[in-house]
Amino acid sequence: MARLLSFAVFLVTWWVASLFAGDAKLPPPPTVLTAMIAEARSGNLFFHLGATLARVTLAFTLAMALGAAIGYLMGRVRLADRLGDPWLILLLNLPALVVIVLAYIWAGLTEVAAIAAIAINKLPTAVVTLREGARALDAALDEMATVFALPRWSRFRHVILPQLSPYIAAAARSGLSLVWKIVLVAELLGRPNGVGFEIGVAFQLFDIPLLLAYSLSFAAVVLLIETLFVQPFEARSYRWRPRAA
């Protein structure tokens, strides 16, 4: 209920703002909806959303998997931490644009370059978060697992993974938002499809209804994924906690 109300407030604000700003700068909701329906009818909307979603999925999975593995290693092994730390700081502070442009120059305007560039942007934040998680692993439970000779897999699944899951959830949450933002830049600069590409086209034509139609459809997809996947995962991994928040 509260969510619906908040959405309604958003629509009303938008509508009122469009009256003041004028159609040319901020078209009212019905105009944008018409543009959205036209794009959906032609299939363009789904094609471009699908292309973006596929890139997000690939880059996100790649960055999370690699980042988790590297972060865990750096949290557990001192030498790995020493060796990896300067690289981590470099990557953390490298602007996304630099990575994307360099990837396109070195690997050509290809899908591989785009996905690699997006993944590289997300990788260091995942490493930092998971490193913190690995450092915080409880030594007492580790000893327990050693004494009772828990097999490797069981130890990973029941002792280590539950301790890391809040950190994985945090890395996924912040990482997903980062990937959503960067994927559009990568598409704008060097891909012939995707939401970022369409927004680039709309920008060149100054077609504001089209621009808003794509941006809002994209936002809707993000919201949907958040409520369908990210939040249930978090709820599941915290179900053992005595109910506080």
Place this chain on the structure above:
Amino acid sequence: MRLEVEIASKTFKSAAGEQHDVIAGVAFALGAGEVGVLVGPSGCGKSTMLRILAGLDQDFQGRISRPAGARIGFVFQEPRLLPWRSVEENVRLAAPGADEAKLSALFEILELKAHRNHFPGELSLGLARRVALARAFAVEPELLILDEPLASLDAALASRLRDEIAMLVNGRSVITLLVTHDVDDAVRLGDRVILLSPRPARILADLPIRTPRSARGDAETAAIKSDIMRRINGCPTKRDAS
């Protein structure tokens, strides 16, 4: 099956880089079915000794010989349960081979039947200790190590749990090592009481108790107790106040 312990010395470095001697020379042996009780003042290195015996700490001078590949059941001072797994899962994870009948019997004795599906966060300390005990017995250990399993429980609960431990230890051919700073627990549960000095730990006395646990009367317990108290007069022991 025998446990032989010879720890010549164990030192550790503090964060400031100073060397501390924790154990200065401890040697004893225990056979199957025997309950050895280590009694010593708080901080005298008992827990360190247990960690060495369980193979968790290998940085010491000396030698430990325990049956090769022996299954170990360890009850830590804090219960050390997995908070994200239920009581039953906690026990089953440590003892994947345990069958349902054995687990039910164990849960029955330790009065955990109603708590199988609870998470450790929902249990009191007394109950969590019992889960830790159930876990240690479920693995059918050859070596059972109990680190102050009765500390910081109220007197009535401690005495009930003590009886439950005695019931579980009786009739099993397991080498049991119990650590406590409570002389009363030591005399009621042990077949041998090993008295330790304050840090660095040395053995003050190694006293066998010949009467079987169940046949020990109050008079005999009191006599052994006063004997022990006399021997450790330089290092007073009392029940943990916390």
